Amino acid sequence: MTDHLPDSLSRRDLLARSAFGALPLLGLPTAHGEAQPPRTARPPRTRDYVVEAAAALVYRNGAPQVIENASVRVRDNEIVEIREGRIAGTVARINATGQLLLPGLISGHTHAASGSPTRGLIEGGRSYQRPIELLEALPDDLLDDITAYNVAELLRSGCTTHVEMSLSLKQAQSYVRVARRWHVRGFPGGMVPGTARLFPIWRRTNDSALAASVPDTMAEIEANRVFAMAVNGAEDGLIRPMMTPHATDTHTPDTMRAVIAAARTLGNGIHTHLAQGAGEARVTQRLYQLAPAQWLESLGAFDGPFFGAHMTGATAADWDVMKRHGGVYAHCPSGGGAGNSSGSQPYPEALAAGVRTNVGIDTHSNDYIENLKLAVICGRARARLLNGATGSTLPLPSVQQAVYGATHVAADGLRRPDLGRIAVGAKADLCTIDVSGLLVGSGAVGPEPLNNLLYASGLAVRHVITQGYVQLFDGQLVVDNEARIAARGADAVRQIWAQLTSEGWFKG
Numbered sequence: 129m130t131d132h133l134p135d136s137l138s139r140r141d142l143l144a145r146s147a148f149g150a151l152p153l154l155g156l157p158t159a160h161g162e163a164q165p166p167r168t169a170r171p172p173r174t175r176d177y178v179v180e181a182a183a184a185l186v187y188r189n190g191a192p193q194v195i196e197n198a199s200v201r202v203r204d205n206e207i208v209e210i211r212e213g214r215i216a217g218t219v220a221r222i223n224a225t226g227q228l229l230l231p232g233l234i235s236g237h238t239h240a241a242s243g244s245p246t247r248g249l250i251e252g253g254r255s256y257q258r259p260i261e262l263l264e265a266l267p268d269d270l271l272d273d274i275t276a277y278n279v280a281e282l283l284r285s286g287c288t289t290h291v292e293m294s295l296s297l298k299q300a301q302s303y304v305r306v307a308r309r310w311h312v313r314g315f316p317g318g319m320v321p322g323t324a325r326l327f328p329i330w331r332r333t334n335d336s337a338l339a340a341s342v343p344d345t346m347a348e349i350e351a352n353r354v355f356a357m358a359v360n361g362a363e364d365g366l367i368r369p370m371m372t373p374h375a376t377d378t379h380t381p382d383t384m385r386a387v388i389a390a391a392r393t394l395g396n397g398i399h400t401h402l403a404q405g406a407g408e409a410r411v412t413q414r415l416y417q418l419a420p421a422q423w424l425e426s427l428g429a430f431d432g433p434f435f436g437a438h439m440t441g442a443t444a445a446d447w448d449v450m451k452r453h454g455g456v457y458a459h460c461p462s463g464g465g466a467g468n469s470s471g472s473q474p475y476p477e478a479l480a481a482g483v484r485t486n487v488g489i490d491t492h493s494n495d496y497i498e499n500l501k502l503a504v505i506c507g508r509a510r511a512r513l514l515n516g517a518t519g520s521t522l523p524l525p526s527v528q529q530a531v532y533g534a535t536h537v538a539a540d541g542l543r544r545p546d547l548g549r550i551a552v553g554a555k556a557d558l559c560t561i562d563v564s565g566l567l568v569g570s571g572a573v574g575p576e577p578l579n580n581l582l583y584a585s586g587l588a589v590r591h592v593i594t595q596g597y598v599q600l601f602d603g604q605l606v607v608d609n610e611a612r613i614a615a616r617g618a619d620a621v622r623q624i625w626a627q628l629t630s631e632g633w634f635k636g
């Protein structure tokens with residue numbers, strides 16, 4: 129592609145052709161004949177630039193819509209201008225020819241550090257428990273190397289905002305160290321009970337283990353609260369900790385009330401696994417005669433933002449509570465790993481119930497675009513099977529619903545109307561995805577580019593920006609040395625593999 133055009137091509141010709149084509153509008157003579165600054169192959173040096181994309185999902189009159197030939201001006205931490213066509217001036221440009229510009233994608237449920245230590249090991253049905261016990265036992269420097277590898281993956285796939293349930297306070301501290309280095313937007317918390325204490329409480333055979341856990345759980349809640357208060361609002365508001373109880377069946381009324389009180393102090397809400405299976409629902413029925421979401425509601429957990437992950441065991445009562453309070457269901461289609469043994473999750477049911485529904489990462493795949501695809505593909509398969517078998521009329525999830533769930537729907541659930549949309553005054557959290565090239569597009573940007581996401585993966589993401597900071601530029605991580613992040617992540621995870629080998633874990 130050249131910056132110099134034959135004289136016979138008018139500006140209007142270019143606009144017409146670029147509407148459905150890959151012809152760049154950028155760096156060309158304008159109708160006014162003004163000279164254009166040259167494009168550079170480097171990210172802008174300051175937070176003052178224009179992203180020029182073939183298409184963009186912008187937020188206008190209270191709804192998202194796709195526009196063509198989009199120019200989005202970023203200054204400091206926010207979006208200051210949006211236009212179809214070129215924004216004049218000599219400001220720096222980010223070239224997104226052939227690409228779709230979206231708001232930065234929001235994962236409503238991550239356990240960032242657990243991705244690479246479990247991926248590729250658990251798909252045959254082994255438990256992730258031992259790998260994550262070894263992860264938790266690593267010294268901080270090695271834990272940070274694994275956290276960095278996984279957070280880099282999230283950025284690589286356009287996921288700029290993480291509603292992050294680190295598996296312990298120690299892992300939440302690691303997440304925050306990495307997030308602060310790279311201008312990541314995080315809503316982190318350490319899971320309580322943390323992974324070192326969780327399993328005997330969760331998999332108990334009688335409730336005496338739950339009663340005995342209260343003092344240590346209270347101490348964990350307080351330690352998490354103190355850390356969260358210390359970093360709340362850090363990095364110009366990028367870090368906003370939530371309280372993250374593991375689930376309803378690993379808490380008592382007293383510990384959950386302490387979680388809710390801490391969340392109110394922080395002001396960022398609660399993020400938990402919710403109605404993860406029939407077993408959890410049986411526990412809250414047995415102890416309180418309530419569904420999991422009803423029990424949380426009775427304690428006041430829905431007074432602020434609320435994210436509930438999985439909901440595989442949800443009943444109508446749980447969906448009703450979520451809908452009434454604007455809670456967000458974080459649907460995680462790769463939870464349990466690729467081809468997971470726990471089956472599909474109730475995405476069509478959540479949409480049918482009118483609940484705010486996000487696509488979340490969970491643990492093993494940090495490729496947000498792949499998870500968007502899986503949500504739609506598995507959701508449609510689930511709806512068709514259930515409708516055929518039971519006569520229900522569940523909706524077939526669409527890619528538009530998945531993208532909206534990843535953007536403004538999740539932002540609304542966070543009570544952050546300045547996130548998840550491309551609008552003047554919104555925070556400059558953006559990503560661009562090549563929707564025109566080989567395997568994803570047709571050599572040109574098509575008339576309905578959201579559909580091309582169903583053929584994309586995280587590797588099609590080209591530019592990623594959070595709060596105006598460019599983190600990925602032309603497919604390369606620019607906030608750090610990508611090769612070094614991968615090498616250090618490998619060294620740390622090899623220690624886990626070596627220990628598993630010495631324990632005979634792979635022979636199990």
Ligand SMILES: [Zn+2]
Nearest residue numbers: 239401437490
């Ligand atoms: Zn989870």
